[in-house]
Amino acid sequence: MLLARVQGTVVASQKEPSMDGFKFLLVRPLDETGAETGTAVVAVDAVGAGVGEVVLFATGSAARQTVATKDRPCDAVVMAIVDIFEVGGREVYRKGGE
Amino acid sequence: MLLARVQGTVVASQKEPSMDGFKFLLVRPLDETGAETGTAVVAVDAVGAGVGEVVLFATGSAARQTVATKDRPCDAVVMAIVDIFEVGGREVYRKGGE
Amino acid sequence: MLLARVQGTVVASQKEPSMDGFKFLLVRPLDETGAETGTAVVAVDAVGAGVGEVVLFATGSAARQTVATKDRPCDAVVMAIVDIFEVGGREVYRKGGE
Amino acid sequence: MLLARVQGTVVASQKEPSMDGFKFLLVRPLDETGAETGTAVVAVDAVGAGVGEVVLFATGSAARQTVATKDRPCDAVVMAIVDIFEVGGREVYRKGGE
Amino acid sequence: MLLARVQGTVVASQKEPSMDGFKFLLVRPLDETGAETGTAVVAVDAVGAGVGEVVLFATGSAARQTVATKDRPCDAVVMAIVDIFEVGGREVYRKGGE
Numbered sequence: 314m315l316l317a318r319v320q321g322t323v324v325a326s327q328k329e330p331s332m333d334g335f336k337f338l339l340v341r342p343l344d345e346t347g348a349e350t351g352t353a354v355v356a357v358d359a360v361g362a363g364v365g366e367v368v369l370f371a372t373g374s375a376a377r378q379t380v381a382t383k384d385r386p387c388d389a390v391v392m393a394i395v396d397i398f399e400v401g402g403r404e405v406y407r408k409g410g411e
Numbered sequence: 412m413l414l415a416r417v418q419g420t421v422v423a424s425q426k427e428p429s430m431d432g433f434k435f436l437l438v439r440p441l442d443e444t445g446a447e448t449g450t451a452v453v454a455v456d457a458v459g460a461g462v463g464e465v466v467l468f469a470t471g472s473a474a475r476q477t478v479a480t481k482d483r484p485c486d487a488v489v490m491a492i493v494d495i496f497e498v499g500g501r502e503v504y505r506k507g508g509e
Numbered sequence: 510m511l512l513a514r515v516q517g518t519v520v521a522s523q524k525e526p527s528m529d530g531f532k533f534l535l536v537r538p539l540d541e542t543g544a545e546t547g548t549a550v551v552a553v554d555a556v557g558a559g560v561g562e563v564v565l566f567a568t569g570s571a572a573r574q575t576v577a578t579k580d581r582p583c584d585a586v587v588m589a590i591v592d593i594f595e596v597g598g599r600e601v602y603r604k605g606g607e
Numbered sequence: 608m609l610l611a612r613v614q615g616t617v618v619a620s621q622k623e624p625s626m627d628g629f630k631f632l633l634v635r636p637l638d639e640t641g642a643e644t645g646t647a648v649v650a651v652d653a654v655g656a657g658v659g660e661v662v663l664f665a666t667g668s669a670a671r672q673t674v675a676t677k678d679r680p681c682d683a684v685v686m687a688i689v690d691i692f693e694v695g696g697r698e699v700y701r702k703g704g705e
Numbered sequence: 706m707l708l709a710r711v712q713g714t715v716v717a718s719q720k721e722p723s724m725d726g727f728k729f730l731l732v733r734p735l736d737e738t739g740a741e742t743g744t745a746v747v748a749v750d751a752v753g754a755g756v757g758e759v760v761l762f763a764t765g766s767a768a769r770q771t772v773a774t775k776d777r778p779c780d781a782v783v784m785a786i787v788d789i790f791e792v793g794g795r796e797v798y799r800k801g802g803e
Contacts, residue, residue, distance in 0.1 A: 314648070321496060321497040321503070322496070322497050323414070324496070325493050326492075327458055328491035329457055329490040329491065331476070337412070339498060345615070345635060350646055352442055353443040355414060356412070359623055361621075369631070373666075376473065377476070377680075378625070378671070378681075379680050386490045388412060389412060392626060393619035393621065393622035393623065394619060394620075395618070396619055397617070397618040398633060400615035401614065402658070418541055419541070419594060419597060419598075420594070421591055421594040424590075425556055425557075426588060427556065427589065450511070452510070453510040462597065470569075472569065472570045472571070472668075472766075475574070483574055485574070486510060486567040486571035516793065517790060517791040517792035518791050519790040520787070521788055522788050523753075523786040524752060525751055527770070535708075535790060537737060548707070548742055548743065549737040550707060551707065551708060560794070568765075573767065573770070581770055582771050584764055608748070608779070609747065610715070638744055638745060639712055653778075654719055666780055667764075668766045669765075669778045669779055672723070672769070672776055672777055672779070673723075673778050686721040688717060688719040688720065689716070689717050690716045690718050691715070693731075694731060695757075696756070699713070
């Protein structure tokens with residue numbers, strides 16, 4: 314999984330029928346200091362995440378291991394909202410504490 | 412999935428028989444500002460996308476989760492045409508609004 | 510899939526028995542202008558491609574979706590020989606027209 | 608697999624139910640000299656690794672091949688704690704010998 | 706698959722039980738000129754390769770398509786020892802001819 318911040322949303326009405334009803338989030342990976350890094354990814358939301366939140370997303374076939382995404386052409390899923398992450402015993406991020 | 416713009420098409424008459432009948436699109440990933448980034452990928456079109464459109468494409472085994480691409484040696488599929496994408500509440504792209 | 514040019518061949522007599530009989534091609538990805546980019550990959554040839562030709566190759570589990578490569582420890586396969594690729598309506602490459 | 612050093616931990620109470628009970632480690636890949644390189648990854652701990660230890664982690668569908676992670680939306684798992692790694696006959700790292 | 710040179714070995718006594726008995730090789734990818742490039746990967750040895758040899762390794766689910774690695778949390782396997790590789794008809798590497 315990668316740490317990421319939810320940056321925005323994507324709307325796509327014309328799509329594979331099996332992808333109907335999903336909420337697409339634009340997420341940008343974070344490095345271990347909490348800084349955004351690399352290219353933004355579009356992930357299906359499986360946990361009710363909102364813009365600005367720090368989340369974990371899984372990619373590849375793992376992204377089809379939720380009830381919602383099973384057998385769908387989905388290669389990225391937000392599967393957790395991060396409360397805290399620490400590096401070397403030091404808290405880098407705490408939800409609501411920014 | 413990644414945001415991408417359809418840049419062009421690829422014709423290949425000599426290919427794995429199971430790949431017959433597919434339309435191959437050359438798509439280039441977009442970053443969260445809508446700028447093209449990284450290397451272009453060739454994806455099977457599952458939604459009738461045209462050159463110039465902004466789409467979502469899925470890679471890896473997810474690309475075989477459409478009726479058309481099941482069990483084919485296909486590792487990338489365009490599975491949605493993007494109407495709108497927003498970052499931080501600001502609209503970055505709207506189909507037809509460019 | 511990625512566009513690539515076949516650069517050369519690899520011979521490996523000592524290998525997993527299930528990989529016997531395959532022709533290994535060294536292919537280098539091409540960007541949308543037809544320029545070589547990134548690191549060369551070794552792919553099994555499923556279409557009779559030759560050195561110098563422009564091809565498509567698939568990676569990951571897609572590379573095991575040909576009759577020849579099913580259930581083999583193969584993660585890249587050349588599954589098409591490119592005739593033409595176009596970007597924005599302009600022909601970038603035509604087989605035999607270089 | 609990649610060599611990595613465990614940098615920290617991630618706590619996420621709101622997540623896919625199938626991910627309950629896992630310990631999430633933030634690991635940063637190491638190059639062949641033992642230097643940290645690239646972006647940190649969040650991996651499920653399958654071996655009881657601690658912060659500061661050098662480990663191996665596997666990604667992709669391999670990350671679901673442990674009893675704990677089978678069929679979970681998990682794309683990275685710490686599956687070994689490294690005792691020693693050598694390059695060209697020279698010991699680069701020995702656990703406890705740093 | 707990628708061309709790589711075996712650089713060293715990794716010893717890990719504390720690991721997923723299903724990974725017992727494997728030899729872990731540290732391999733570094735090679736480009737088409739035979740120069741080392743990118744980050745070293747730890748791959749299970751399926752062919753008896755030694756330090757200094759040029760090999761092919763496969764990643765992802767392909768790495769579980771050998772008898773030894775089936776259903777193991779293994780995402781990289783050395784599945785061939787390279788005898789010769791050629792680029793544009795010119796021999797870049799021949800085993801024993803360095």
